[in-house]
Amino acid sequence: MxxxxxxxxxxxxxxxxxxxxxxxxxxxxxxxxxxxxxxxxxxxxxxxxxxxxxxxxxxxxxxxxxxxxxxxxxxxxxxxxxxxxxxxxxxxxxxxxxxxxxxxxxPLTLHATPKGRPLYEELGFKTTGRAEMVRGHFVPDPIGTRVATRPATAEDIAAVLRLDGEVFGSDRTHVITRLPAFADHLHVAEEGGRITGYAAAWPNVDTHVVGPLVARDTGTAKALTASLAARVDRPLRTDIDARHKELLAWVKERGLTTVAVNSVMTYGITRLPGDAARRFAPVTVAAG
Incomplete structure (x- = not known):
């Protein structure tokens, strides 16, 4: 044509x-x-x-x-x-x-493969970060964790939305409220009755994708990942912000390997809003 x-x-x-x-x-x-x-x-x-x-x-x-x-x-x-x-x-x-x-x-953001990045650069997007896609069968950590996690309930959604708004820097109500139906598992981390993190595992062809993954610290992110992995029998896949080197090293010790490294690009802003220290993985690279 x-x-x-x-x-x-x-x-x-x-x-x-x-x-x-x-x-x-x-x-x-x-x-x-x-x-x-x-x-x-x-x-x-x-x-x-x-x-x-x-x-x-x-x-x-x-x-x-x-x-x-x-x-x-x-x-x-x-x-x-x-x-x-x-x-x-x-x-x-x-x-x-x-x-x-x-x-x-x-303002715009996207995840670009190395092959697609030149087009986005031509359009004015700038690389402001990286996300490392890892995949594999998760091997439980023999040390375990002291962070308390549990399946989320309907009563947790308001607290999850507040936490997500702080971490993401924008209102994602229309996405987060769809997670209970979209994901097979939605877990929260809790301390003293306060939710300190949450994560979902959703089915995608032959894997379960962990995302979003929002947590107070790396230990909480590990606990949420492990709790979700214990509920699924397929390989895990997640796209971890490359700044979280400790979590990346841990998941690789647990059996996951890097399959791709994509650029996080923005247009109209120099960095994503919110708190990058608590933002470990997106819902999906297609939606942030």
């Missing part, structure tokens, strides 16, 4: 009705179909796509907005995909520019 025709195809909003098309596009690019994650993103976030007149999608991406509805103070871009036969024709650039124009002055 000529570039001119691609440039004339309209960009539209995606909905849950497009779930199969999004999964097909992932598969086309050699990614897992990730239908569970796509369903979450198409409800908690906004999808954008370009229809292929011959069937399927030419390209797609998602945008998760945080803050006041209608006046977000941060947006995370993810799942930027272009069908193989339309690759390297400027489609991804056009889709990104459209999304950036739609968001106006809203």
């Amino acid at each position: 000529p570039t001119l025709s691609l440039a004339s195809l309209p960009i539209r909003r995606l909905t849950l009705r497009d779930l199969a098309l999004c999964a097909d596009l992932s598969e086309n690019r050699g990614w897992p179909r990730e239908e569970h994650k796509w369903a979450f993103l198409l409800t908690a976030a906004q999808g954008y796509g370009i229809d292929d007149p011959e069937g399927g999608l030419v390209a797609a991406c998602t945008v998760t907005e945080y803050g006041t509805p209608g006046r977000p103070d941060l947006a995370a871009i993810g799942m930027v995909l272009v069908a193989e036969r339309h690759a390297r024709q400027g489609v991804g650039r056009r889709l990104m520019r459209h999304v950036m124009a739609e968001l106006g002055t809203t």
Whole structure:
């Protein structure tokens, strides 16, 4: 298909009705179909796509907005995909520019693979951090932990939202309140009746992904990870902020290995808001 025709195809909003098309596009690019994650993103976030007149999608991406509805103070871009036969024709650039124009002055963030980073740099994004993706069968720590963890209850959600708002620096109510349905397990760490951290484990193809992981300190992050690992029998995967070297070393001792290192990039801000010291892993790199 000529570039001119691609440039004339309209960009539209995606909905849950497009779930199969999004999964097909992932598969086309050699990614897992990730239908569970796509369903979450198409409800908690906004999808954008370009229809292929011959069937399927030419390209797609998602945008998760945080803050006041209608006046977000941060947006995370993810799942930027272009069908193989339309690759390297400027489609991804056009889709990104459209999304950036739609968001106006809203600060942006995304996780970029080494292959995708040059495009985002061209669009004005700056690398402000790194996230290390680790995967493997978790081996329990024989030393254990003194940090108390337990499954979250409905009564914990208000406290989890307060903690998340402090750590993330923006209101993520529409994402966090979906975690009990999205995740197989949602645990909290507690001390003296006060919640000091929380984490979820959600199913994704052949792994359970640990994310988000928010904790008072590394010891609490370890305890939450171990408590979730004890509840699942598939390999774990998580995307740990590379600044948390102690946690990274610990999970590697426990059987996980690095499978990728991605750049955390921002546009319109020089650093992500909130408290990086307590922000260990995102819900998913596609949504922050």
